[in-house]
Amino acid sequence: MIEGLIATFIERCDDPEISRRILKCLKKLNENFYELVNEQFFNNLKFPKALIQYLENTNLENIAGDAFILLINLYDDESTPLLISDKFLAKLI
Secondary structure (H helix, E strand, C coil), X not given: CHHHHHHHHHHHCCCHHHHHHHHHHHHHHHHHCHHHHHHHHHHXXXXXXXXXXXXXXXXXXHCCHHHHHHHHHHCCCCXXXXXXXXXXXHHHC
């Protein structure tokens, strides 16, 4: 189920409404069923990049806060910094 939601998010991350709903579901699953879903989150190498692209390309007023929470939960010291761009950093300022 997680892989399907992540795949749909990656395909539709340019649609703010669908992205927001998927991110809300993923965050709730991560919060309530961490033991069942964490491996699927961490094994999907495209998801952190898609989250960053979503945060870069979505207007600030449309960004789902769940994206930041999921990115923090998935953050990896070795791979995540390589995905961060100036465009992403500009969104944080």
